[in-house]
Amino acid sequence: MFFDSISRKVLWYKFIESETKESYFEGLKYLEQKGFEIQSVTIDGRRGIPDVFRKYLVQICQFHVQRRILNRTSLYPRSDCGKRLKYIATHFIKERWSKEKFTTEIKNILEEFHNFLNEKNENNQYVHRQLRSAFFGIKLALPYLFTYQDHPNLNIPNTTNHVDGGVNPKIKELVRRHRGMRIDRRNKLLVKLLSNLDGIE
Numbered sequence: 001m002f003f004d005s006i007s008r009k010v011l012w013y014k015f016i017e018s019e020t021k022e023s024y025f026e027g028l029k030y031l032e033q034k035g036f037e038i039q040s041v042t043i044d045g046r047r048g049i050p051d052v053f054r055k056y057l058v059q060i061c062q063f064h065v066q067r068r069i070l071n072r073t074s075l076y077p078r079s080d081c082g083k084r085l086k087y088i089a090t091h092f093i094k095e096r097w098s099k100e101k102f103t104t105e106i107k108n109i110l111e112e113f114h115n116f117l118n119e120k121n122e123n124n125q126y127v128h129r130q131l132r133s134a135f136f137g138i139k140l141a142l143p144y145l146f147t148y149q150d151h152p153n154l155n156i157p158n159t160t161n162h163v164d165g166g167v168n169p170k171i172k173e174l175v176r177r178h179r180g181m182r183i184d185r186r187n188k189l190l191v192k193l194l195s196n197l198d199g200i201e
Helices: 021-033 062-073 080-091 099-112 129-144 161-177 183-196
Strands: 002-004 009-012 040-043 057-060
Touching: 002 161, 009 021, 057 062, 057 129, 062 080, 062 129, 080 099, 080 129, 099 129, 161 183
Parallel strands: 040 057
Antiparallel strands: 002 009
16 A cells, blocks of 8 residues: 555555565556656565665654564563663654664664674574564664654655554454455455545544
């Protein structure tokens, strides 16, 4: 689903089994052919998708990055490294950290816990694979994590809340109320809903 944060309208949608780069290319091509002026794109951060929009400014949803970090540190991390990383994840959005502050904090953790993160077991496997995965995810997201701060005049959304908190709950509620309906008929209702969404906050 492609949603315009200015007009608060769904611009393009497609029913798919799973997200692929091809689907995003299809949606982008549709908007370009219709003559839409694309100022920026805010995405959830699925790997490889920023490449689809390389002609445009890309902002990765900070809440999605935060959630992925917390999924790997857990809510109650045992290690000091995990606790420090959890602190960053829980504070960088609400305190509106700059890219410089965020980058410095991550760099300091990586330097301080270098040996810890590189510990291996008797099978030569990394012991702290979840934390390593969290840092790898941050590395991939970082080039697109603070785009909204680099271009304050564009009012780029730093999250996908317009969709996740506005459109998706309406879709989920419709699906829940009509869960016994045939899929093709239910999809027709979803199309009607998406075509008439307006004024979503």
